[in-house]
Amino acid sequence: MNKKDFPIFKNTKFYNKDLVYLDNASTTQKPQIVIDEYKRFYENYNANIYRGIYRLSEEATALYEESRKRVAKFINADFEEIIFTRNTTESINLLIYTFAKKNLKKEDTILLSVMEHHSNIIPWLILQKEIGFSIEYLDIDENFNLKNLEIIEKIKPKIISLCYISNVLGVKNDIEKVIKLGRKNNSYIIIDAAQAVSHISVDVKKLDCDFLVFSAHKMLGPTGVGILFGKKDILDKMPPFLGGGEMILSVSKDEFISKDVPYKFEAGTQNFSDVVVFKKSIDYLESLGMKKIEKYIKDLSFYTYDKLSEVPGIKIYGNRNEFGIYSFSLKKIHSHDISSFLDEDNIAIRAGHHCAEVLMKNLKVNSLSRVSIYIYNDESDIDKLSESLKNISKLF
């Protein structure tokens, strides 16, 4: 699907071979219109946003806010409910240091799952040391799905924080059911949608989650832009995160008054150029159509599973899923060696623990190889991967 729109595939020919990029759960490549937007912005509109009482700054500010509107529309949120951060990790940390810190007490319980990314575990462990609340983890069943969701009724977690689609297993969690159970038990719900927003249509109003976080760079956009969606009435009550320029209405020696949301949470000079460019990646995705993208990835994902399954000695940790994320082991070969061998064919995949050591321990492995596809991948990429893996398998 539209590989020609992505110049890296024309330019990068390591070992004189075409690039087969299959590490998309980590970050995605950028289409030409996103790359061109940097040039357009810096050549025409560059000035610090909000600050200048002059036309250029006002134009830059308008572009920045245009991006916020675009993001809001993309996930069906309201304009003020979109806060720009550096990445998904920072979005989660913002919530933990403001919302969670204010609301959690020693006797409270929060609920995570064993498949969470480190960014949705470690900040909670840090805050737990300070406050002393309990952390429960949802486990997975033999089909790699979250099990025992009913525990929500029993433990009545104050906060539930879960990934939408696992970055290791490629499984889509039954978030709708979690939210329904959470609502019944007065839980606040945070959704880590880092792997979801690029793959499926996400509608925060329909989902009725309290917060949803994701990153621009995993959806053809620039690095350095994270998104935090929060329901306005909850954001209004939250204390600010970082203090500094542009997040205040007034300051005296003894106190300050914060601006309203979303500005309350955006202190200091923002990463405005990247945010402006981000709009183009959403434009691009929507020009293709999310429904079409879903279908394309689903078909290629099934094809990937079937081709991987042909490799002698492979063990896939996950089901034949619709999102093109597969983690696997191959005989007893170390995942770093598999990556190195594939690299000789200019095939890029991920190796290691994928920032999910809790899950790795649960699966009883030290590390896994991971393939993750996106819209510019095609069957020929998967054929090359499968062929290369078969050759590696033969060596041992």
Added chain:
Amino acid sequence: MDNNLVRSYIIDIYNNPKNYGSIKDYDFKKKGYNALCGDNIEIFLKIKDGMISNISFISSGCIISKVSASILTDEVKGKKVSDVKKNLKFEDIKDKLLIELSLSREKCAKLSFETFENLLKDL
């Protein structure tokens, strides 16, 4: 050398590493760990008349780390401790690997070398 030949040379050493296992009556031993990829190694050493009379290792990890350890132990076995301390360089081990190491893989090759260096400090 041809890529495939290098590949089979490396895999051959990986499947049949030299000096693999423990030494029962060792004089010194040292563990090493690479937190980045989870590789670990333990080197055992037997000294007689100032010579490395026996050396072995046990490791778990990638091909590069195991093959480097095989090459390293083979290189120093039977040599005078003082000579090894003075002359052994990582480049010598790297050369014998015959492959170009990317930055991310060099640490794998260095694990046994650095563990051995630490072990020498105990002598």
